Amino acid sequence: MTAPVRVWLNRTYAENVFFIDLLRTGPRPVHVLATHVDPDSPVLAAADLGALEPDGLSAENYVEFALEFCALHDVDVFLPRLHQLAISVRRRDFEALGTALVCPPAPAISLFASKADGYRALDAAGLPTPLWRQADTAAELLAAVEEIEATGAQACLKPATGAGGEGFRILTREPFSLRRLAGYVDAQVQLDQVVQALEHSDGPAELLVMPYLHGPEVSVDCLADPDGRLLAAAGRSKQGRRRGFTVEPRYLEPARRLVEQFGVGYLSNVQFRHELSGRAVVLDINTRPSGGLHQLRLCGLNLPAAALELALGARPLLPTTDELVLGDYTLVPAAQAVLPRQPAAPAIEQIARTGQVEQGGRLPAAAAR
Structure with a gap:
């Protein structure tokens, strides 16, 4: 019988319980390991081994933890989400352990x-992008909004970095009123409030402005x-x-x-x-x-x-x-099991026993093999 492929998913989103299901319906037997800082993540219960991982590590020290985890658990394939870039940079170190990374090369x-760098690269390649402007100051924001509104569109903004819809807002010139307190919270924000915040900001905001x-x-x-x-x-x-x-x-x-x-x-x-x-x-x-x-x-x-x-x-x-x-x-909600509360994962216990976790969540140089 073929030995199961040992696959590790680190700190990923709850929907990946279904990702694990799909791995199990593939042509090879798998043994899935999942780690998270949230003991109630359903991914931990869906895996064959669900364990807590350390929180607050820098990207560099998280990679050291990941290398140790892969060595300790004989991980064949690692699908990183958290600190994906730092992990990809160290691809050869993981390969030296016999662990293949499922993620793009570090340059990609x-x-x-950076959404701004990405848009610039797409524009240079002739790929279809929306009208977009980077705004670091109040003056740049106002100029971008006026340019977009001149096309008949409503302006919106989002941070130049971030995942999913984090920080997405639709800009409105309507003054705040009690009407905004009725119903559900929406993504609209008053333009003058954003301008005021930028005017009092200590540094560049690194915002992208584009049509909705x-x-x-x-x-x-x-x-x-x-x-x-x-x-x-x-x-x-x-x-x-x-x-x-x-x-x-x-x-x-x-x-x-x-x-x-x-x-x-x-x-x-x-x-x-x-x-x-x-x-x-x-x-x-x-x-x-x-x-x-x-x-x-x-x-x-x-x-x-x-x-x-x-x-x-x-x-x-x-x-x-x-x-x-x-x-x-269409999609409908589904119930997913969670694990009983657990103190820590075996790999974390090993780090804790040797006293290698410093205050502030950093690993000392001795922990980096």
């Missing part, structure tokens, strides 16, 4: 860690070989409750060009929205699997299992685009 991760883009949002999940050659991709459209799959070239072709030009190996995600004209433009690039990746099982794709095959040097069997089952669907 670094490029798209229309739906549907289309999220293209991609699988590429380690060199960045696209092997499979499918889009998921989202508008209200209704979801659907798409393989339209206006989404898949820019995603292919992006992945291959910038060498975004393994699993990634390219998000699109639409300008007033209907033109699809790249909204965001994630150099990690998306939280909704598991939904592709409905159209016949198991990209987590295929990525595992690539990491092990095999060629995954993938359906062609014509063989995908396209259609609409």
Whole structure:
């Protein structure tokens, strides 16, 4: 009997309970390890071994912890989310332990860690992007908003760094009123409040300003070989409750060009929205699997299992685009088990016993083999 492949997922989002399910339905037996700082993360219960990991480590010291964890638990394949860039930089150190990393090369991760740098690279490559401006000061923000409003669009902003929709706000010139206190909290913020905050800021804000883009949002999940050659991709459209799959070239072709030009190996995600004209433009690039990746099982794709095959040097069997089952669907909540409260993971206990965790969550040099 073939020994299970030992796969580690570090501090990941709750939806990856479904990622683990897909690994288990692949062609190889797997033994899944998951770590998190939240003892109530359902990913810990979904794994074969769920354990707590240290909190507050710097990126450099987290990599040392990860190397120790891989050595202690004989990890064959590591899919990092937290500190992905720092881990990718040390890829050869992990390979020396016999651990393959499922993440893009460090240059691709670094490029798209900054949304501003990413947009500049896409513009230079001739890929479709929205009108965007970087605003570090109040004057730059006002100029960007006026330019966008002159096109008939409403301006919005988001930080130049961050994941998902963190920090996204829609700018409004309407004064604050009691009407804003009724109903649910929304993403709107008064322009004059942001201007005032920038005027009193001690440093540059590093904000991106762009038009509010229309739906549907289309999220293209991609699988590429380690060199960045696209092997499979499918889009998921989202508008209200209704979801659907798409393989339209206006989404898949820019995603292919992006992945291959910038060498975004393994699993990634390219998000699109639409300008007033209907033109699809790249909204965001994630150099990690998306939280909704598991939904592709409905159209016949198991990209987590295929990525595992690539990491092990095999060629995954993938359906062609014509063989995908396209259609609409929706999402409903589901209950997931959690583990009983636990004090610490075995690897953390080992670090704690040797007294190698200093105040402030840093590992001393002696802990870095």
